């Protein structure tokens with residue numbers, strides 16, 4: 501697999517990463533430790549060197565799984581994790597007080613069973629804590645060798661500029677896919693200007709863009725998608741037009757809808773490295789196949805026209821979570 505560089509300080513990652521969240525959190529029951537380790541190792545054997553986790557994914561449980569899985573080849577991979585939710589709970593408040601950043605870093609090192617974090621993201625901007633204090637704490641952790649690079653997630657333009665001016669930011673991780681194109685307006689041009697990498701999360705639209713979800717799909721109890729307006733039955737039905745488009749392009753390119761969704765992201769900018777997640781090895785292999793799908797300028801122009809005719813219905817987050825993004 502080819503690699504890409506995130507930011508101006510040489511952070512090299514495989515062009516596709518693996519989002520580990522769903523292995524233990526957000527989309528139904530956790531996989532067994534054995535299956536999770538097998539999946540992560542299969543990703544590595546297939547060329548993936550970029551693994552995404554967070555304190556907030558099962559409060560250390562996800563990091564522990566990842567740490568165990570990559571232990572035999574720890575120095576060959578890039579581990580990205582995140583701090584900044586109150587008590588490590590993504591559904592409550594935010595907490596980027598310096599003492600909390602430090603505590604989360606120490607816990608992550610312990611859970612991941614490593615002495616350094618390659619990429620440490622602020623999961624959400626904390627409006628109560630000046631960016632100077634956040635970046636200053638990161639700088640201290642860097643001096644101590646505990647963190648190699650840092651990033652932000654779902655941050656707004658002002659926060660990105662401020663953070664980057666104090667300590668160069670390697671990557672922004674925010675939602676981006678054919679299902680949610682908001683970052684194209686202000687964020688992507690800003691990252692290009694500043695030389696910051698972009699890591700699209702939910703690049704498969706939380707599974708929607710793969711064609712595996714229809715209006716009849718019933719998510720299990722506790723599946724995060726039950727709370728997302730975009731995933732109401734009615735909105736899913738309306739948004740299936742996008743999936744139909746993906747299936748049409750996929751048939752033309754001898755690929756799958758998921759592969760087209762990922763290939764499209766990779767084709768947008770050279771500093772983009774998406775992190776699709778899956779709990780299934782055959783889907784992992786399918787997603788990796790996206791790196792072999794080449795969309796020509798002509799294909800991309802055709803897709804652009806088709807996309808402009810499709811209206812995506814429904815908010816991506818309920819209001820209390822929407823209030824935390826773009827700060």
Ligand SMILES: NC(=O)c1ccc[n+]([C@@H]2O[C@H](COP(=O)([O-])OP(=O)(O)OC[C@H]3O[C@@H](n4cnc5c(N)ncnc54)[C@H](OP(=O)(O)O)[C@@H]3O)[C@@H](O)[C@H]2O)c1
Pocket residue numbers: 518519520521522527552553623653654673674700701702703704705706707708710711712758775776777778779780783784786787
């Ligand atoms: N920074 C943030 O705030 C934030 C927020 C959300 C996510 N993330 C990160 O981004 C990563 C990826 O995002 P995500 O997991 O939300 O969404 P995603 O990668 O867009 O989609 C994951 C979903 O798609 C399904 N799927 C994956 N490949 C498939 C395929 N080829 N065919 C059919 N279904 C497929 C998976 O189900 P199966 O498991 O059944 O295959 C899973 O339900 C996460 O793991 C996490 O690390 C970060």
